[in-house]
Amino acid sequence: MQGRRHxxxxxxxxxxxxxxxxxxxTVQAKTxxxxxxxxxVDTLVVGSGFAGLSAALNAKRQGLGSxxxxxKMQVIGGNSAINGGWLAIPKxxxxxxxxxxxxxxxxxxxxxxISGRGMQNEAALRxxxxxxxxxxxxxxxxxxxxxxxxxxxxxxxxxxxxxxxxHGTGGDITTKLYEAGVKEGVEYRLQHYIEDFIMDGQQIxxxxxxxxxxxxxxxxxxxxxxxxxxxxxxxxxxxARNMALREAVDPSLDPTLDCTNALGATGEVTxxxxxxxxxxxxxxxxxxxxxxxxxxxxxxxxxxxLSIGWHQGASISVLNGKRFMDERADRKTCSxxxxxxxxxxxxxxYPIVLFNYDNYAKDxxxxxxxxxxxxxxxxxxxxxxxxxxxxxxxxxxxxxxYNTHVVDRKDPLFNRKMDTAEVLQGPFxxxxxxxxxxxxxxxxxxxxxxxxxxxxxxxxxxxxxxxxEVTGGIHGEARLSSTSCLECLAMGIVVAETIKxxxxxxx
Amino acid sequence: MNKxxxxxxxxxAISGGAVAGELVKMKGSTKGRVNHEFIYQDGCQxxxxxxxxxxATDAACVECHGDINSIPVDETKLAIPEASPxxxxxxxxxxxxxxxxxxxxxxxxxxxxxxxxxxDEM
Numbered sequence: 001m002q003g004r005r006h007x008x009x010x011x012x013x014x015x016x017x018x019x020x021x022x023x024x025x026t027v028q029a030k031t032x033x034x035x036x037x038x039x040x041v042d043t044l045v046v047g048s049g050f051a052g053l054s055a056a057l058n059a060k061r062q063g064l065g066s067x068x069x070x071x072k073m074q075v076i077g078g079n080s081a082i083n084g085g086w087l088a089i090p091k092x093x094x095x096x097x098x099x100x101x102x103x104x105x106x107x108x109x110x111x112x113x114i115s116g117r118g119m120q121n122e123a124a125l126r127x128x129x130x131x132x133x134x135x136x137x138x139x140x141x142x143x144x145x146x147x148x149x150x151x152x153x154x155x156x157x158x159x160x161x162x163x164x165x166x167h168g169t170g171g172d173i174t175t176k177l178y179e180a181g182v183k184e185g186v187e188y189r190l191q192h193y194i195e196d197f198i199m200d201g202q203q204i205x206x207x208x209x210x211x212x213x214x215x216x217x218x219x220x221x222x223x224x225x226x227x228x229x230x231x232x233x234x235x236x237x238x239x240a241r242n243m244a245l246r247e248a249v250d251p252s253l254d255p256t257l258d259c260t261n262a263l264g265a266t267g268e269v270t271x272x273x274x275x276x277x278x279x280x281x282x283x284x285x286x287x288x289x290x291x292x293x294x295x296x297x298x299x300x301x302x303x304x305x306l307s308i309g310w311h312q313g314a315s316i317s318v319l320n321g322k323r324f325m326d327e328r329a330d331r332k333t334c335s336x337x338x339x340x341x342x343x344x345x346x347x348x349x350y351p352i353v354l355f356n357y358d359n360y361a362k363d364x365x366x367x368x369x370x371x372x373x374x375x376x377x378x379x380x381x382x383x384x385x386x387x388x389x390x391x392x393x394x395x396x397x398x399x400x401x402y403n404t405h406v407v408d409r410k411d412p413l414f415n416r417k418m419d420t421a422e423v424l425q426g427p428f429x430x431x432x433x434x435x436x437x438x439x440x441x442x443x444x445x446x447x448x449x450x451x452x453x454x455x456x457x458x459x460x461x462x463x464x465x466x467x468x469e470v471t472g473g474i475h476g477e478a479r480l481s482s483t484s485c486l487e488c489l490a491m492g493i494v495v496a497e498t499i500k501x502x503x504x505x506x507x
Numbered sequence: 508m509n510k511x512x513x514x515x516x517x518x519x520a521i522s523g524g525a526v527a528g529e530l531v532k533m534k535g536s537t538k539g540r541v542n543h544e545f546i547y548q549d550g551c552q553x554x555x556x557x558x559x560x561x562x563a564t565d566a567a568c569v570e571c572h573g574d575i576n577s578i579p580v581d582e583t584k585l586a587i588p589e590a591s592p593x594x595x596x597x598x599x600x601x602x603x604x605x606x607x608x609x610x611x612x613x614x615x616x617x618x619x620x621x622x623x624x625x626x627d628e629m
Binding site: 171373 | 560561563596617621624
């Protein structure tokens, strides 16, 4: 084996188009030669979000030897660290204590089948749902804290089964998984950017990495080669921040749409895997939230604030002071209606949403939004008209008309369900809205064991695995909220088991 | 390490009116933090073990200042008590110093990518 190791036929670096151009020193296709491995590990994990952290810890616990996690950014946690901390767990202890006794993994899968609209991978969803209590146990045994006695029903779920971390952020989970990994001997490195895979035919044997990389400057750092004896696990997340790729696969996603994700969600490793034969599926299925605000970064407070605004308030176009949609319609309908609000040069004319301040003055959703200047308390319609440059007469006419619709409990303009609407009389809470790109349902095709499938042979690429948002085809048309965290944690458990089984099979 | 820290404190005392962390000209056009003046006297190698762009990690920061959780921040200046950057709910020990601090130029901390009103450039 020793001789062969030093004389490998390399088929690396067939990266596509502009990607290749931006990768300095990429190993050229079909180079024959020797690789000076800088170091060797047993299991290599790419990415440090829920999926990567779970995989690394479980790989260690399964006895898969030395485990190294590479993260390209300067923080551990990827997009998971800034996620909302929601986790769907059928039969979780709070749910049972609440007396919800008719939930099950199968109930969750049924909800996901509806939302997947025929495009989902039912077997994969079932496997994940069946490991939900294991994922929950992983959190508990690493010290993750959840909100006390909290378990609610969230969008698209037919049961209350969503728990939430103590501080309402995925960081509550990523920090604990990371700290547990450090304690148990997993090694983590920041600022390591995957430049290429090193293949030996249909098997991945290592990676070329830019070490000391500083996002997004590819001239920083220098290249090293890391050998992976047992497995390379891709957990690099989605590509919602990759504007060129996003537009290439879904031209309807306007470049004016911001993104809820961390800046590193750019998917280069997904493209590298594709260049080595990995089969991409559902790349154009990208989830957008209509609840974004242009006045804050990331996911932000807007979604929670608008849970009041859509019900107790109204949305108004700044162009003409008129309502323009059923505020309670689904994501897609609202997104399309909002995005029609544009100035003549095509730039966004961010619509506003307003509701009464007095009834919600102490509500945390309002307090933090105003404190962080993504919403404003304004006393009158005149003030609103001035601040957002709205024709004042038309604004007043629209609100007065709207108020009669509230009293009548009937919306002849857009047929909105008016049972929760309030007569708007000020002072007001006002915020601006514009959709944000949120999640990539598409990515690399994997088998049930998380093995990456080569599109040419439709067989797994040896030693290459992928879990989490980097994979495609699991959720189908639309992913339900609180199910991504579950998927990542559960598949981290599954992939470690798969690798262990594959190694035993290979002996 | 303690000796280095002591030197740092002394240099801080000597530089008088300058605020710790203030960006001043160090070497030619290269700027640096005034409390790091003594490091520049030894050349760039104390922080860049190798050439500049190829080698910048936070190893040298941690050597003198200690790990992130142990470095105090002025809690009276936080937007909310939970927003302590050295005990971040999102990253805690998993954040590199470089995610927020720049030695040669002002930089907005990683937190400001979302929490736009909470932190200023430093």
